[in-house]
Amino acid sequence: MKVTEHIEQAKGKTLFSFEIIPPKKGKSIQELYNNIDPLMEFQPPFIDVTTSREEHVYVKKQGLLEQKITRMRPGTLGICAALKHKYQTDTVPHVLCGGFTKEETEYLLVDCQYLGIDNVMALRGDTMSHQKYFEATDGGHLYAKDLVAQIHDLNAGKYLHDVLEVDHRANFCIGVAGYPEKHLEAPSLQTDLKRLKEKVDAGADYIVTQMFFDNQKYFEFVAAAKEAGIHVPIIPGIKPLAIQKHLQLLPQVFKIDLPEALINAVESCKDNAQVREVGIDWAIEQSRELLQAGVPVLHYYSMGKSSNIKKIASELF
Ligand code: FAD
Numbered sequence: 525m526k527v528t529e530h531i532e533q534a535k536g537k538t539l540f541s542f543e544i545i546p547p548k549k550g551k552s553i554q555e556l557y558n559n560i561d562p563l564m565e566f567q568p569p570f571i572d573v574t575t576s577r578e579e580h581v582y583v584k585k586q587g588l589l590e591q592k593i594t595r596m597r598p599g600t601l602g603i604c605a606a607l608k609h610k611y612q613t614d615t616v617p618h619v620l621c622g623g624f625t626k627e628e629t630e631y632l633l634v635d636c637q638y639l640g641i642d643n644v645m646a647l648r649g650d651t652m653s654h655q656k657y658f659e660a661t662d663g664g665h666l667y668a669k670d671l672v673a674q675i676h677d678l679n680a681g682k683y684l685h686d687v688l689e690v691d692h693r694a695n696f697c698i699g700v701a702g703y704p705e706k707h708l709e710a711p712s713l714q715t716d717l718k719r720l721k722e723k724v725d726a727g728a729d730y731i732v733t734q735m736f737f738d739n740q741k742y743f744e745f746v747a748a749a750k751e752a753g754i755h756v757p758i759i760p761g762i763k764p765l766a767i768q769k770h771l772q773l774l775p776q777v778f779k780i781d782l783p784e785a786l787i788n789a790v791e792s793c794k795d796n797a798q799v800r801e802v803g804i805d806w807a808i809e810q811s812r813e814l815l816q817a818g819v820p821v822l823h824y825y826s827m828g829k830s831s832n833i834k835k836i837a838s839e840l841f
Contacts, residue, residue: 525569526729527570528757531820531821539821540567540837541821541822542563542571542823542826543571543826544826545827546598566841571613571615572645573600579594580653614641614642616641616643619632620671621649624664625661626664627663630684646671646699668700673727676698700730700731702720702733702749703716705741707734714748717749724754732823737765737781737786742814762807762822765807766800766827808840
């Protein structure tokens, strides 16, 4: 079922969902199941599975270092199919521009159809670690908007090159990313909103936000999006802070602000066990206020560990 249909069916009740990352190559899927099992009592109607960009690695060959490109966390679609089968829940694979040609994307979408996957999250993807700016893959898309358009075309029975007799059309529900504190490359929030509107106009059905720690930023973003003519559901993404280092890492990587009260609380912690508790309490307070505001879904970034999400969900759902 589509994410938007789940939201409609809930008739104003806030749903619970979360995002997981595939295990590193060589690890079993069991650890993922161990982390997901405790969250299933909260009945997530859908689970997102991220896709990782390929990375440069260096392998030693005859005493020299040779540069290779590899994907450390492959398996997004396989995991989506496995979770859908095991938990009888919808799964949302993240589909990227970066690292994929348009043809590869088409084949991936065909696989999704055969697997009964009704939702995809269309993203540009992160810049590769050795690049300063995002560079499109040869034969791939430069912006998420173009990927959305490709998926939207497929929904209309239009494949890339072939003129086919289509007797079964795709019917994907398309999610895209939104940034309450603007995307790090965008020159202004207003420009970023214009780009977001382009993604919705190209066919996006719902938006999931980047993490934020100050609800006011989300409320203002939703109001500004409406003003800009964006009327699809905007799902808040919540990340419970978990380690002291997040104070530097999160602003550095995502260009987001952390509230003073949260910084002070983390700085007064003796160790990361205490930081984890602070992160849980903060996320509970954030989630309570968002629940009261009637957000369609509370979507948690689990980063593969679920004990903190379980504590948060136990207080709210
Ligand atoms: P876009 O919407 O293409 O925007 C990228 C930038 O380009 C923005 O600054 C935008 O303002 C600008 N822009 C857009 N159109 C134009 C134009 N026509 N001209 C000029 N500028 C333009 N990354 C992963 O690698 N894997 C994941 O699984 C993943 N999951 C994510 C899930 C969520 C909910 C979120 C919020 C992010 C996720 N990301 C993931 C990170 C995401 O890929 C990065 O934030 C990426 O840098 C931007 O992706 P986008 O889809 O928002 O890009």
